[in-house]
Amino acid sequence: MKSGNRRHRLLTGGIVLLTTGALALSGCSTPQESEGKGGGGGQLTMATGSTGGTYFPLGGEIAQKWTSEIKGVNVSTQASGASVENLKLLDQGEVDLIMAINGLSSQASEGKGAEFEGKPVEDIVSLGNVYHEVYQMVASKKSGIKTFADLKGKRVDIGPPGSGTALAFVQIMEAYGMDPEKDVKQFQSDFDDAATKLKDGQVDAAFAALAMPAGSISEISTSTPVEVVSVSDDVLTKLQEDDPTYNQIDVPAGTYGDSTKSTTVTNWATLYGTSELDDDTACKLTQTMYEQAGEMEHEVSKELKVDTADEARGNIKMHPGSKKYLDTKSCD
Structure with missing residues (x-):
């Protein structure tokens, strides 16, 4: 069911134009200032949810941690209709990362359910659970x-x-x-x-x-x-x-x-991506999300725990890079 091109772009020193919202989530910094510790990596977009829900503010905090802590990674977020829309955006190559309900995501990967019957989301991998929905x-x-x-x-x-x-x-x-x-x-x-x-x-x-x-x-x-x-x-x-x-x-x-x-x-509300995300980046996204949870302000960030990262995953595979972190607690 996939169409469109994946929006994962390498930053090679040129000027990258971000939306006002993305700049806000990066502390209104310039692209060079917000490339993480060391610069020279990738621009990723994560679909979250409505501004009145949990995905949007929590996703913004997680994205800020990724951008500031991971060398060369810059993550912007966008509001959306949450799980169903996010799964469609991921499948169409419009975003690189999403937050979505795990049960619905499992159905979508099999082409089941009212919204995905006969139209499976074929390329989807888990990077870890976030919190209980x-x-x-x-x-x-x-x-x-x-x-x-x-x-x-x-x-x-x-x-x-x-x-x-x-x-x-x-x-x-x-x-x-x-x-x-x-x-x-x-x-x-x-x-x-x-x-x-x-x-x-x-x-x-x-x-x-x-x-x-x-x-x-x-x-x-x-x-x-x-x-x-x-x-x-x-x-x-x-x-x-x-x-x-x-x-x-x-x-x-x-x-x-x-x-x-x-x-x-x-x-579970779970973080998903695709197999096109390289192993090192996936490992560091998962590592930072869990290890920096204690520094986040949103109340549900306390549910970000390695011990439950792979719970009730269903039929969707864990990204190899994320699995490496969960198995070894390291990305080295």
Whole structure:
């Protein structure tokens, strides 16, 4: 399904023009100043997510660390519609690196799922897991929604069109024996907009794949009491039959205001690239991402751990360069 040319360009001393956003992520430095420690390497672009999600700010921090710590590497980021769009951008050669949900990525590599049926993303490799994507169905307490069955007839924002979040919503609803098209009144927007709708009473619930705790949900809970709707054990089992990358996770009581304890499902947000990325660069990207995690400010950066870098990888291979670092803890 691949088309277009890979955007990995070697910097050979000429002037490289970056977008304003890329300059901002590089500290508004000149290309010569932002080539890392020593200069003379490659310009890479990473697709992240919407500005209201986790991918965008966290991806920006990781890109800054790569640019400052790896000799000759300059990484810029771009906002996107997250997982589904990112996988398509990677497949089309429009970007070099992406963040995406691991379960959806595994399906895409096999040409499965609504967005990739018969159109596999053929060249995709993992560089390591980033953090848990926790699927959170957040409902206002006044809506009376306590289970997924209670969503019937309700107004629900299911996530951006074509996003991994929206696809996960469909999978969960179908596992409950419900029709996601007929049983709820759907709205589709990024979570910043969905949160505003929930706060203003325009929707009864909003579904999102976010880190936990999610700042946007915490902000809502200060004025609008909310609950995170649980996913039952039997539905988790059904989900895992089709996608073994799903795992269970508890949402402790009080995570959002006075919310009660709930149980939901999670995937990994994973860093992906292609086999065209050379082994040394891939090794150093993986090394820097994990070894510099303690220097990052985003709350979920604490989940960047070597021990879980290869967890629930599914059918996608680890890049040989990244595997070298995970096996030896060195790129020498």
